[in-house]
Amino acid sequence: MAEKMIAFYIRVSTDRQAKVQEGSLKNQKQILLAELGKRNLQSPGWGELIETYVDEGISGKDTNRPAFQKLMKDIEIGRISAVMFTELSRLSRSLKDFLHIFEFVQKFDCDLICLKTDIDTTSPYKNLITKILMVFGEFEREMTSERTSINAYERSRRGLANGGTAPVGYRREKSRKGYFVIDEAGAGAVRDIFRAYLSEESIKKAMEKIRRKYEGRVSGLKKITRGKIYSILTNKAYIGIREIYKKDEAKTEEVKAVWEGIVDEKTFRKAEALLEKNRERLRGRRSENYPYLLSGLMICEKCGERLQGKSAYSSIHKKHYYYSHKNTCKENGINRIPADETHGLVLDWLKDISGNGARFEELKAQGKARIAAQIKVLERECSSLICEAKTLTADIEARVSKLVKTKGTAIKKAVEESITNLEARKAGNAEKRLYVENELKTLREMIVNEKGIFEAYRKPLKSALQSEPGKDLQNKLRDLLAFVRMGEKDIKMALYGVNRKGPVSVLYASAPWPRLELGTLWLTARCSAD
């Protein structure tokens, strides 16, 4: 029987937002299972899971929770000898309650193991109380900031501005918090920017015009960049609208602002439509402006060669751009692929992922299924490695005891040698296991942290899609894409993982070509060295 009788304690609150942060029921359970597995690996027979206690939709402000109460009873009758939970806040949000729980479990010789805050009563008690006090101090701060953000939200709902600098053309009203008054000099510049963009129909040209007139002369326009112009053209504050959670499309709300607009609604909407139209038009023009947006990223799937940008004239003397092998494909693969269509395909993919939450979900689900499959394979590998380690250990022990009994030098030497060999194999086994475990950990984290994945991609994707073709877009694509691979029947695109420092995990999409359509877009995640 295992040394410890383990209980998992899981609590999920009702609040949707809190749920995202603390992880769902399933997430918490997975994390705990992984930890239990790890500890049992480190010292076999460490603990056995007896029961998982779940309080769902219940706050941690007191101990009046059904599953929690049952857990306490089970500890009392000696059914449970260690409680594992992901964070201290799952167990309790009040210091007073926690100290009670602490006292109680000690009385019944039960351990508390908290994963995140490193509180573990099975290890020496060094600094434990300090740590606990620190954690509760953190709760206090968190609660305060939560209250602050609720406050800020309520204020935005009333159309008031939050902190930060006022947009160009406005000043903060000193006597009333959250109100703007129009700053005439800046407002003139803002109106000019809209006018310039509508007449020039290009951000770049508008920028040049505005620069000559205003740069350094108006507050907020010290430096006029394309980004600045763009952000002004898209800021609804100028038509008296307060946007809440502007950066998170899923949560964005619009309310009437407490300040006056600077631009009339008609002008603003015209600019909005023109921006959209230009974005569309740029897609078609891409190759003329910048023929090889994906240079350095295109790879031949068959031979692994990095493809180069090349151009050729057709019989009617039209220039065509390609990504092509230096000579011909050594593995008899396809030699070249039209640059234009490839760009269109990749940009469409990115647009598809960034703009369509449902699409991303679908891709992610496929990706997760693939990860899950990989996890299964690795888990099998892991257990067979454990098995092997056990056999090796037993073998070594047997030989060591044989060595003690052996008298003859020659035999002794042979046995010694065989032990050295086995030790080497055991070391190799341990190393492999470490690698497999790390891989497993990465993959498991990827499954758990799905919200993070989406958020980490959304911003850079949007920013890439909004930039005009050129060096800038090329760089942004390089930051996003791990590679684009030309296969014989399809093209695959892989996005870099969220954490580029660790082993890179990539989202992966492919489509058949040369008909280059989105029909069989799929996505998976994999790990590879950076």
Ligand SMILES: [Zn+2]
């Ligand atoms: Zn090739």
